[in-house]
Amino acid sequence: LVALAATAALADPLPSWRDTDAKARLVGFVEAVTDPASGDYVTPAARIAVFDNDGTLWAEKPIYFQVLFAIDRLREMAGDDPSVLNSDALRAAAAGDMATVAASGAEGLLEIVAATHSGLSVEEFEAEVRAWLDVARHPQTGMTYAAMVYQPMLELLRYLRDEGFRTWIVSGGGLHFIRAFAEDVYNVPPEQVVGSTGEARYDAEGPAPRIAKDPGVAFVDDGAGKPLAIDARIGRRPIFAAGNSDGDFEMLEWTTAGDGPRFGMIVHHTDAAREFAYDREGHVGRLDRGLDEAEARGWLLVDMAEDWERVWPAGN
Amino acid sequence: LVALAATAALADPLPSWRDTDAKARLVGFVEAVTDPASGDYVTPAARIAVFDNDGTLWAEKPIYFQVLFAIDRLREMAGDDPSVLNSDALRAAAAGDMATVAASGAEGLLEIVAATHSGLSVEEFEAEVRAWLDVARHPQTGMTYAAMVYQPMLELLRYLRDEGFRTWIVSGGGLHFIRAFAEDVYNVPPEQVVGSTGEARYDAEGPAPRIAKDPGVAFVDDGAGKPLAIDARIGRRPIFAAGNSDGDFEMLEWTTAGDGPRFGMIVHHTDAAREFAYDREGHVGRLDRGLDEAEARGWLLVDMAEDWERVWPAGN
Ligand SMILES: [Ca+2]
Ligand SMILES: [Ca+2]
Structure with a gap:
């Protein structure tokens, strides 16, 4: 067999x-x-x-899952310090307004990424991503992203x-x-x-x-x-x-x-x-x-x- | 045995x-x-x-062998079109004045490299390097560079x-x-x-x-x-x-x-x-x-x- x-x-x-x-x-x-x-x-x-x-x-x-990671991270950062939300794309992202985020194009996405992907070492950043992947769920399917x-x-x-x-x-x-x-x-x-x-x-x-x-x-x-x-x-x-x-x-x-x-x-x-x-x-x-x-x-x-x-x- | x-x-x-x-x-x-x-x-x-x-x-x-390659290539290019020798570092290189080339520091070297490493596709460039390595000899040892x-x-x-x-x-x-x-x-x-x-x-x-x-x-x-x-x-x-x-x-x-x-x-x-x-x-x-x-x-x-x-x- x-x-x-x-x-x-x-x-x-x-x-x-x-x-x-x-x-x-x-x-x-x-x-x-x-x-x-x-x-x-x-x-x-x-x-x-x-x-x-x-x-x-x-x-x-x-939207790209990395953007969903960035948005979750942005909300966490804004909870500590609301002044990080200093642009339309960032405010839309934190508010969960995906249509505005998507329409902001590459520029808006890069802005969100820049705000949330810096100030860490590479090791710290990769650990953050892994911790997020362990718990985050897709808004429509409810599945983990890795699934x-x-x-x-x-x-x-x-x-x-x-x-x-x-x-x-x-x-x-x-x-x-x-x-x-x-x-x-x-x-x-x-x-x-x-x-x-x-x-x-x-x-x-x-x-x-x-x-x-x-x-x-x-x-x-x-x-x-x-x-x-x-x-x-x-x-x-x-x-x-x-x-x-x-x-x-x-x-x-x-x-x-x-x-x-x-x-x-x-x-x-x-x-x-x-x-x-x-x-x-x-x-x-x-x-x-x-x-x-x-x-x-x-x-x-x-x-x-x-x-x-x-x-x-x-x-x- | x-x-x-x-x-x-x-x-x-x-x-x-x-x-x-x-x-x-x-x-x-x-x-x-x-x-x-x-x-x-x-x-x-x-x-x-x-x-x-x-x-x-x-x-x-x-000096770095890549600079010796660049100098040989620069001379070949200047043979076709002398106007490529438009800076002190480039003129020193073509004249074989190594002391001046070395003293021109990273900036001079990069200038020589820029003049000789562009205008080709990557494949063409790598073929040029290989052809040079086949025939060029080190000025002091007479050995090929790969040796x-x-x-x-x-x-x-x-x-x-x-x-x-x-x-x-x-x-x-x-x-x-x-x-x-x-x-x-x-x-x-x-x-x-x-x-x-x-x-x-x-x-x-x-x-x-x-x-x-x-x-x-x-x-x-x-x-x-x-x-x-x-x-x-x-x-x-x-x-x-x-x-x-x-x-x-x-x-x-x-x-x-x-x-x-x-x-x-x-x-x-x-x-x-x-x-x-x-x-x-x-x-x-x-x-x-x-x-x-x-x-x-x-x-x-x-x-x-x-x-x-x-x-x-x-x-x-
Ligand atoms: Ca794709
Ligand atoms: Ca070295």
Whole structure:
């Protein structure tokens, strides 16, 4: 029975994916690049796979979970000192007015992030994120945020790693925010997390040196920033890239423009019943150009409602 | 005989290190952190070792080899278009006036680098570096630059990797410059090279997208920049750090201030006969504060003349 179960597992590395074209294309790609007899064989060192995080590995509605963390932290800070709420975006955030927060765009979000992600060391900040993830609940589903990862994507990450890929996260979200849970939740170690970064400072004045997080944004890992960060951090062009919004367009373009076998995929949020349905409209996870160009560019458009047997991991 | 040779290799992972205190301390540290029965045991994932490059893994006199590359490239460019020589530092560089170049300090060096490291894609730039390394010769030794690596340090890199460490380069030199040879020469893959970076731009206008290198410095990976880059790139505090100048001070401080077993080492250039002798004076590889504080901080000061049986690899 154990042997049978093992065989079944080998036979289907992606059990939460339905037997649609999406799954066939994924498996076909992986089998081609890992078969030494294949003309598409790729050496393990070059098997680099990059994944966007928000909306690709976990959910992002009503707004990026990092913003929900920032809002909770902002309220806590404002409880101690109300003067921290010194802008419209900050006041809207503390009041829970998500529509105004979302409409404030990247600028408003960065303001909220700057106010709540500084004045701590990196270690202290990551501990805050982990403590929040332990207790916070999603306003609509009531689930913990770490439970709102996509089971089919967890299987894909694991399948790629089992086949000799290294899996990297390349996210518009904050580097230290994602590192706080990426190893536990995705099995992605800190050195394989690429994200947006704030200003930081080496501080050797106290009893022990620390990396201090300062206000101010140093690098936004979105759009054309993604291939730049991939070059700076990885130094090799990935052969596989997965995203869900136009912020991933250049990452997919860069990945799939390389020589040899390449795979680009976009998670298309089509499942209002089990998750959320959205694409061309809205401020969070907007997918417009990618939707228009995916087919012509040979990118797989994953239809969550059709291609996924389940969305969330069991046991939620 | 094969078995005997294998035993001998196991018995001495550092054959180019003499049997001095330096070697004993290195081996003692590695044995302690890799022995599961030891109170100092460190899991493989946390066995991060960081190495400065210039003056730590390869030589750096009369000036950083990257500057010698830049000067050769500048002359080639000036041959095509003399108007590129539009500053004192650039004119001194093209004239081979090393004293003036060295005295121009970081600013002059960065100017030379900016003029010669831009206008190319990353791939084109790395190909230029490799082509140069194939033919260029050191002005004093007549050796290729890749041959001017320190054999004892190659052994140390390999020894650490054999014992489950991941070895990273954390250099003030240019990221793409070092990546052009790090895998061949040090067995360090591109994702484990940290360095200074210039401005770059994602360019999707041409027939194929490219990462274009622009003039201008984005990040200087020296001094306090080193622990910041280690945080940004690795996301874990190393347990082993090796450097040779005060530009490595903060990297060693950050590394050795962590909990548990830690190792900091400084390569002290004491060997005028076989290499170069220098420390407190000069513009390149200045070691002053590190020399004063190494002992009190428990950092190993490697005496090249005393501790190394040989400097260069065989076959040069
Ligand atoms: Ca996304
Ligand atoms: Ca150095």
